[in-house]
Amino acid sequence: MPELPDVSVYVEAIRTRVAGHQLVRTMVKSPFLLRSTAPPIGATAGKTVREVRRLGKQIAIGLDDGLWLVLHLMIAGRLHWKTSAPKLGGRNILVAFEFDNGWMWLTEAGTQRRAALRVVEGDQGLQSLNAGGIEPLDASLDAFGSALRSSNHTLKRSLTDPHIFSGIGNAYSDEILHRAQLSPIALSQKLTDEEVDRLYDATRATLNEWTDRL
Template sequence: MPELPEVAVYIEALETRILGQTLTGIRLANPFVLRTVDPRPADLAGHAVTGIRRVGKRIVMELEGGFFIVIHLMVAGRFRWLAAGAKIPGKIGLAAFDFDNGTLAMTEAGTRRRASIHLLRGDEALRAHDRGGIEVMEASPEQFREALARERHTLKRSLTDPRLFSGIGNAYSDEILHRARLSPLQLSTNLDNDEAARLYDATRSTLRDWIDRLRARSGDRFPEKLTAFQEGMAVHGRYGQPCPDCGAPVQRIVYAENETHYCARCQTGGRRLADRALSRLLKDDWPRSLDDVE
């Protein structure tokens, strides 16, 4: 799922292409991607794009007349920048936003359709899509600590809670916690001052570094291959591979459809965290530390 770094890079690319441009039309290849009925797509045609912003993991295009286009790419949604009037990509194509200078195509791989488009009228309607999490790149250490301690959760859950922090998801929470040298299962209310400061610095530096990396990879081209598994990540998506800092194999916890990746040596003092599925199956045979599996 595109998270804050990917969304930020998408927004930069869109600003250079459609800011100030007039939307000439919206084409829907899959009508179910549109989750609103008023205003209609035709109502937005002829209005220029006056701003592009991020709300959580959503990309918002602001148009003249108080209209907004809110796009949530979810897990497999992506953008493509095509020639003006280009055909919507087959099978994976969801919609196209047409401008005189090009077409922004929205696609989604796989069979599950989760990506969405909301067409809105007015600021109040847009505010309903803001879950209220703080912007960590703008927050002070005190604001960060306050948001973290608002509810008693694991650090993994807290970082990915959109009511607490805006734009952080499964992938970058793993990278943040690895950089901070903190367990994903440590409770948010149990951090000492040094741990809280490390987490604050790691959150901001991880997101900033990845924005810079993704921006450099794209250059002047429209960004592509913005996936949840970025080449160069330390732990996320690297189960069983060596940690780049200590060489120990990256571990994981699987819960429902989500995976948490971490380095036991760097983050948990060598202790392997219990995977609900495997640990229940293996019981006493579940290896508790890296020494038991190495």
């Protein structure tokens, strides 16, 4: 599943291509993808993209009038971009977005459809999709330590809990713990201050390093 580094790169790439451009229309090809009904998907047609941001492991595209398209790629979802239209009859294409300067579409490999698209309105609607975990690259050491020790979980569970830390999943949590030389089954409330420092530094270094690589 795409995590913080992967989603951050997607956000940057989408922002570069569509910020300031008009979303002409959205064609949902899979009935399992769209997980919201109000506002309707048709309400986004003709709106200009004002912002693109990461929301945990989700991609949020902000449009005129406070509307947001929120995509969760899950495990096998991938986004594609071309200046010309894709072949919309493809079985793996779940949704296609036509902009005034090109097309972006979502594919999902396999037979199970887990990717999700939602349309929400305003900051309140957007935050309703936010699990509430702190941003690990923005947090101070004190804030990181407080969040880590807020529950007595294993380090693996704490790092991957979106209510504690935003955007970290199985893949990068393993990288982080290896770099910090800490056991995934160590309990978060049993760590020494020095171990919390190591975990904080390893988290930031790992996420930044992989974002740069990608």
